[in-house]
Amino acid sequence: MFTDSHCHLTFPELAADLPAIRSAMAAAQVTRALCISTTMEEFPQVQALAAGHDNFWATVGVHPDSEDVHEPSVAELVAATGQPRVVAIGETGLDYYQMDERKGGRGVADLDWQRARFRTHIRAARQARVPLVIHTRAASADTLAILDEEGEDGGAGSAGGVFHCFTESAEVARAALQRGFYISFSGIVTFKSARDLQAVAAWVPEDRLLIETDSPYLAPVPFRGKTNTPALVPHVAARLAELRGVSVQRIAEASSANFTRLFSRVAA
Template sequence: MLIDSHCHLDRLKAAPDQASLQHIIAQAKARGVEYFLCVNVRQQGFTQMQAKMADFEQIFLSAGVHPLDVKEGLDTAQLYEYIKDPKVVAIGETGLDYFYADDTKALQLSCFEQQIALAVEVDKPLIVHTRDAREDTIALLKAGHADKVGGVLHCFTENWEMAKAAIDLGFYISVSGIVTFKNAGDLRTVIRKVPKDRLLVETDAPYLAPVPHRGQENQPAYVRDVAEFVAELRGESFEALADYTTTNFFNLFKDAAKLAKRE
């Protein structure tokens, strides 16, 4: 069994309605993908995402504000209301992105701090986006005592030093289809080093489709391609990697484990 630990099902052009989303889920299931974490990026889009995913027991949710969406605002009181939904198993996608939005650095830092504090208060793990912000990301996680709840650095593209610092804080490293790209040699070196008990796989669908699907809209079924590539990269069997990444997912997202009755 596989889990797509990070996807944006509400943003799939191939799934504009419930029927088409059901088809996408069926395609993924046919490739061994049983559960999905649909990740919120815009607080203003949460209720629409929530409604679209409500009929699918195998889809878990998160609630938060992405660093590239901080200009639209963060309302922690509203997030409190969102996380009352038992399907919300994490806070995020939050974090820092100085590559695309260095001009909003101060606002990103403030929103990230607030979401770390919220995660610690409500005892839910963090889903962290980080790009070109290694020192600040780790510093804020430490200062906010994020080690109390843990989390994941999703779609990881940074160096081993950052991965190790996050792992030391109790965080997981999630690898996407980027690892299959021709120019991802440095990332492959990092992913080989990640301990088995700290690795997750994801699609980040509809973005970043892995080889051999590059140029297409990404979808959860393609997490199988990511997992097969990573297993070969690490010299492991696909079955072993699928098993331990599934275990890791439920160890991190304990509320998801309760919903799936995998405690």
């Protein structure tokens, strides 16, 4: 019924409890999950996890915050998408949140390595014909600009993909949608302080909507502050249903259908 479109089950907080996590998923009617790669060093574990379970899939990529790790080439990423149950490239993108020049931190100009890595991932996705899983934080203008420069305008040949754990403005959401991307909401949408995000979640077209946990982080209310797992994604769906004035089942069915459509290598 429910699909968690973004989780990190290989992270230490969850990896040791996989049988319990899968049992809780079954009890909560969470039937599928996409396991996300954040480094090339982690990718073999992520891919093996997906290959070992008929309701898990995997991505390959390097998170924008990951430093001092192996930097993949386009060819490496494309080759990795040929492995079983690998359905997307990412997560990738830009993250300027930790940058603070006022405190002696790095400036935008110091993050060319993030932008170069993002371009590599985009080019690999277009070549492999798989979608992108995009992380953008405090960097939406550059994220959109690079997508445009790399031809990701929603036209022929575009890889497309999803802006995961969306926390940006309505204007950024519209720009992503215009470029053919999906929008995924996490437990943040259940937080009382997230009024602007809730307004975005109320109008995103139903056929571009995904739900996720980003577990082990961002547990939804009423579990905020605790370790998150895919079994809690129904709470994200419930909040979206409330905001949109529809049933939880409708959100579950629509977001699961969207997941299958976007990640076209996935069996329904």
